[in-house]
Amino acid sequence: MRLPRLLTAAAPLVLMAACATAPAGSPSAGAAGSPAAAEQLANTSSYGKFLAGEQALNNGRSAEAAKFFDQARAGSGDTMIAERAFTAALLAGEIQKASALAPTGDQAGEASKRLGKLVVAVEALADGKGKEALALFNDPAIGFPHKPAAALLAPWAAAQAGDTEASIARPSVRGDRLVDYFGQLAQGALFERAKRYDEAETDFKAVVSVEQPTEMAVLAYGGFLERRGRRVDALALYGDALAREPDSIAVKAAQARASAGKSVPPMPTIREGAAQALLAPAATMIAAKQTQLALIYLRLVLRLDPARDEAWVMVGDLMTGGGDTESARAAYAHPKPGSMEYSTAQAKLAWTYQGADDKETALKLARAAAAGGDTDARVTLADLLRSDEQYGEAAKVLDGLIAQSKTPDWRLLYSRGVTEERLNRWPEAQADLQAALAAHPDEPELLNYLGYSWIDRGEHLKEALAMVQKAVASDPRSGAMVDSLGWAYFRMGDYKQAVEKLEEAVELEAGDPEINDHLGDAYWKVGRRDEAQFQWRRVLTLKPDDKIKASAETKLASGLGPDGPTPKLADK
Known part of the structure; x- marks a missing residue:
């Protein structure tokens, strides 16, 4: 069963960055994929510096892009490069420099000039020049979308x-x-x-x-x-x-x-x-998913009030989405103990290390934040422990959180239910999942998780089918949920409909080993044996867990498919 990430932040936003087209015969900006390669390209010419800046910007490295564009601007005097230097400085939070670079004149683009007026006005306000700032804010030339x-x-x-x-x-x-x-x-x-x-x-x-x-x-x-x-x-x-x-x-x-x-x-x-x-x-x-402008506005917020911690957290989210992990970590590090955003920032900081597979650092940060007793910090610790398959410790943290609440949050019950299921404590897991569902009956992830658990165990199949149907209706683009529906049909003997839904699930999540394994089983049941064996071989290329790997290998070796012997896992 695919393990959901239950209580952490929403999926990251994507940082948008425009990309210039290189003239025919010029070196490709793609050559500057890494910081070292970008530095090498930047040493060639002003145009090389421009390409290095473009690549850095497209890869979310705003501060590096600002440096390259500024060097290119100084060496060429080109209006387009000057505008890119202005934008990169804004994204990097260098508002004073951006104000000095604000585009003007007939050669500059209208969008850049409008943004430039807003930036100059904010800089004047930050510098205590209220009269000058007021005149600029009232200037009709600021226009859309900054009005x-x-x-x-x-x-x-x-x-x-x-x-x-x-x-x-x-x-x-x-x-x-x-x-x-x-x-x-x-x-x-x-x-x-x-x-x-x-x-x-x-x-x-x-x-x-x-x-x-x-x-x-x-x-x-x-x-x-x-x-x-x-x-x-x-x-x-x-x-x-x-x-x-x-x-x-x-x-x-x-x-x-x-x-x-x-x-x-x-x-x-x-x-x-x-x-x-x-x-x-x-x-x-x-x-509105205008994430580049959003980041610029947040940088302007922080120019006015550098202690605005919720803005630092939002910047961190945008930088994470743009792939600039270093800048994201710097942003998340701004809120200090005592700040209302501290626990949230520490949680997101920990997840940047978890995402980079540095689980030791992630847990170290999470444990330090949770030591103060903050509820959100303890939730983050439990979520990270569960993600690292340290289910026993995760369950203890969740037990404490639930015990201290008169009416436990359904998400805590859900998380503990998942943890207990992983610890093979099914009666306790089922009780928590049902309690969570009673408190939040329309939550698609919860409907799917409990429904799939019953389906996979061959229990309450009609009720489980209705639950996963409801989940799929809420989120029809979820491969995991469509897989649950297909597996319900499989368990109920409707193999034709199972194939239809499981093929749809594989299209939505082609790299999921469990969905591919399920589709192989369904193909076998409708007599499509070659396709079934192809699916099981594919499963072995997708980094399956031990249970799924053993299942696929047994089905291939026995030649009997899902009707063959139950696979045995080697002792660990």
Whole structure:
């Protein structure tokens, strides 16, 4: 059975990087696939430096790309190369350099010039030049797609310039709900800064009164209430928010702080407020899969507020997706103990080492983070232990997590159920999986895991069939789930339909040894013996686990297929 990765972060995002076309007869940019090869190519000419920069950018090495493009720009004066140097500097977080390189003039592309104006304005704001920044943010030349960002940042620039009336003007971009919502949130903060508390509260109440208020809005209003000496009201707000989103680490921390009567959170500085305002467009870019622009916006956020830890975690995610593991690790290392993002960052940092097959370092980081007792850090440790097949220790960690909760999270029950199944404790595993399913009955992964377990054991086949059918309906592109459905038909003797579904599963996940093994069994049952033997031979090329390998070898050696003897595993 394929072991799911249950509780870790969502699949990484892909960092997009444009690639220039080399002239006919020129050396291929692909020759610079490694950093060493890129350095060698860069030593040839300005064009070689450009190619090295392109390859570095396409491989997610932003800082290296920025260096090569800057060298190429200095040596050639070419407008296109200058624009690439500007973009690479932004991606690498070198905002001051990027501001100096911002494209201008008739030769520069319009998209680069618009982005350049935004960058120069943010740099002015970061440098305390509010009046200059305000003029730039209000310049219509910034244009699409940066108009929302400019509109949200302009009031903060006005506040820095000392123009109170302009700072409390509500930003607006026609038809843009993001600007409407986050503009009103920022207006509340700026009203508070202007000591116009009634108007501030009107705005804060409005942004938390929507059907799904953001965590950012809850924390902003709660902080305002605490600063006004209204701790009871703040606690009620935090309690309502946690009733909706019980896993919010930030709101839990705010509730604990207010309950303990600790120091109230200070009003955000102008740069901190501006950074928070820019986070919303950055998140929107990520949601729209505009990941290069999202990374640029996050770099601008961090230029304004280098201590914005959630932005560092988001940068780490984007760098991980782009293949720049070194930069991702540097980003994840920014949140320090005591930060609300520390556990999340440490978990993601550990997974970068796990992904690089450095399991020792991954577990060392996870154990160190979990030693403080943080729940999320302990979950990460359990997940890594399970991934490394250290099921006994993983089960102990999960036992502790579940025991401390009055109503255990279904994901913890799911994870322990998987762990127990791997430890051959099926009654306990089944109980946990059923409890998890009762709490979250429509979760496709859970439906599939319990359904497949029953199917593979020949138990509750009709119920299991309905479960995996429901899972496939939710995620028809999952090869694992389609395989479960095909295997259900196989177990129920409907071999024709089993072949149909298992062929579909192999198309979706061609390299999965278990799916290929299942398809071989189904071919055998419908009399397609040569194809069955081909599938089992293929299984042996796909790095199967010991059980699947023994099964395929036995079926090939016996000549009896799945109707032959049960394979025996050698003692370990």
